[in-house]
Amino acid sequence: MEFYVNEDTAWLRRSVRWAVHIVVVIACAWFLVYGFCTQVPVTGNSMQPVLDADDVVLVNRLAYDLGKPERFDIVVFEREDQKKNVKRIIGLPGETVQIKGGFIFIDGELLNAESDLERVSLAGRADTPIQLEEGEYFLLGDNRDSSEDSRFSNIGNVKREQIQGKVWFRMFPLLKMDFISSR
Structure with missing residues (x-):
C-alpha cells in the first residue's frame, strides 16, 4: 500500500495512467477507422x-x-x-x-x-x-x-x-x- 501513498512514485502512477489512456484511445480510433471509415x-x-x-x-x-x-x-x-x-x-x-x-x-x-x-x-x-x-x-x-x-x-x-x-x-x-x- 505504501507504493500508492508514496509521493516519490506519484509521477510513475500518473505516467502509467497517461500511457494507458493513450493506448486505449489509439486502439478505439484504429477500430473505428478500420471498421467503419474505409474510403x-x-x-x-x-x-x-x-x-x-x-x-x-x-x-x-x-x-x-x-x-x-x-x-x-x-x-x-x-x-x-x-x-x-x-x-x-x-x-x-x-x-x-x-x-x-x-x-x-x-x-x-x-x-x-x-x-x-x-x-x-x-x-x-x-x-x-x-x-x-x-x-x-x-x-x-x-x-x-x-x-x-x-x-x-x-x-x-x-x-x-x-x-x-x-x-x-x-x-x-x-x-x-x-x-x-x-x-
Missing part, C-alpha cells in the same frame, strides 16, 4: 442514380463479420485484377440467376424489386441460368447499361472473400453527403 472512390457511372462517378463512400468492413451479405446490399468487392468496385448484390449463394426479356429471375421467379431500376438490355452470361455455389454472389450495377458486373466473364460470380464490406455513407461530394440504404 473507396466510386469509378464510373455503373451505380447511378444512387452513386455517381467520383463519389467517395465509406465502407463498413465489420458488417459481414457479424452477419451475412443480403440481397440489394451495396458492397465493395475486389476484382481479380485488384481493382475495387461498388455494386449491388442480386443473387445469393445457392440461388439460380437468369436474365430473360430484360428482367432478372431468381430461382425462376421474377425479382420484384426491379421496378424502379431500368431493364437489363444485355444479359451477358446470365442469358442462361447461372447456379451460384456456396459463398458466391451475383452482383449488378444499378445503371445496367453502363456496368461491368457479374454478367461478364471478367467479373463473374463474386466470392465472399472478395467482398470487403457494405457501403453505408457517401462522404464526398459534401453537398451530397448522406447515408446509403440498401433499398
